[in-house]
Structures are given as C-alpha cells and as structure tokens.
Amino acid sequence: MLQITALTKTEAENCPIRQILSKVTGKWQLLILFALQDGSLRFGALKRVIGDITQRVLTENLRSLERDGYLTRSVDPGPPVAVHYQLTELGRELAGLLETLAEWAARNHGVIRKARQRYDG
C-alpha cells in the first residue's frame, strides 16, 4: 500500500493516490460520471441532466476526466456536429465506487443533519 500521509509538501504533490483522489474532489466530476453510467450522452444532454452546471465548467471537467482516461470524446461531424461522451471501463469502475459512497450518504443524511443541528445549537 502506498503511503499518503506523513508526507512533505513535494512528496504530497507527487503522490499518485492524492492526485487521483483530487479528481473526485470538486463538485462536478462525480456527477458527470454518474450521468454517464447509463450510456453515452451528448454535450447538451449531459448539461441538461446535471442541471445546474455552466457550459464552461462542464467543458473543463470533461477535458479533465478525458485526460485521466475515465471517458472518451467522439465527434460526429454533422452538420450539425454531435459530440458523444462515454465512460471507459476505468470510468465505470470509479463511478461504481462513488455510487457506493453516494448510497451511504443517502442512508445517513438524516443522522448527519441532526449532528449539524446539535453542533450549531
């Protein structure tokens, strides 16, 4: 098992596990992976499914996920052009793990909300 704590600043920057986990960080990557679990989607559809993401941010996050190999981007030159995004096997694996996390969150959100109220009071 690789070490991810007790690291100096430069070690931490080069830690591959931290780099990967930092991708799950951020509001959007997880939601994008979820949205693509049922099959490929075009840019516009993806934007509608997620709902509250801007075009610029969606593009940014798609590029980042594509770079790491979680999804593929394929252009069907029209006109009009149609760009399809689809999870890779790696992306499906990660999406599955994150879904476990989301299900846990769904089961426990009541408890957590109460904890917050207690702390704030």
Place this chain on the structure above:
Amino acid sequence: MLQITALTKTEAENCPIRQILSKVTGKWQLLILFALQDGSLRFGALKRVIGDITQRVLTENLRSLERDGYLTRSVDPGPPVAVHYQLTELGRELAGLLETLAEWAARNHGVIRKARQRYDG
C-alpha cells in the same frame, strides 16, 4: 434513492447527498479520517502524521468533521491542555468507504498516469 442530478441551483444547494459528498471534497478531510483510523490522536500528533497541513487548515477541517458527527473532540484540561480527536462510528464507516477508494487509486495510478501522458502528447 435520492436524486442528485437534474436539479436546479437551489435544489442542488439543499440536496443532502451533495452536501455530504462535498465534505469528501477538499484535500484534507479524507486524510484526517485516515489518520484517525487506528485510534485517537492529539492535535499535534495529527498534524505531524498528515505532514503537510497548516495549523489553521487542520483546525478548520477538524471543526467541519466534528460538526457533521464524524469525530469527537475531547479536552483534557492540563496544564498543559491535551485535546484528543477520535472517530465516531459514522466516521469509521466513512473512512472505510474512502479507503476502498484509495486502494482502487493505488491499484490504478499506473494506468491513469499513462492515460495522461497519452492525452498530453
């Protein structure tokens, strides 16, 4: 299952699952949970174990995790004072799930690094 996509901006802000997952977001919460998995630690020890976190940021993140009920803070008034942080059952559950994720990252970081090189080239 609660819905976490296709939400308006205000729905998203009130989505309990998104709120919980946003806690895993950020560089530090996950590392703090990991550091406390083997038992309680004092503030200073926790800081040393993580290595590259500042005092201010550690405090901030500990308060946030305490607020959600993932850990408890107990003060042993000295002098000198000693403050112990310890995972709750909820915290241990979350830490376990995140460890699964970290192990997956450890197994796949080679593949991901290669994907990045291909994309950048």
Place this chain on the structure above:
DNA sequence: CAGTATCCTTTACGATACTG
C-alpha cells in the same frame, strides 16, 4: 450544437505572528 473568451466572485489554502 458544442464549444471559447472574458470577467468576476467565492472558496480553499498557505504563511506567519501571536496567545491562554
């Protein structure tokens, strides 16, 4: 349709100094 470009705000984080 699927983006870019620009500008702005917010949030996280870092560095350093100080304190009961």
Place this chain on the structure above:
DNA sequence: CAGTATCGTAAAGGATACTG
C-alpha cells in the same frame, strides 16, 4: 499545547457574450 488572528495567493466556479 492547541489553538486564533491577519494577510495574501491560487484554484474553482458563476455569468454572460460570442463563434465555427
């Protein structure tokens, strides 16, 4: 020892306008 206070930086994100 375990913080708080203050200041500054950087990255993420939001809003809006424009384009092949």
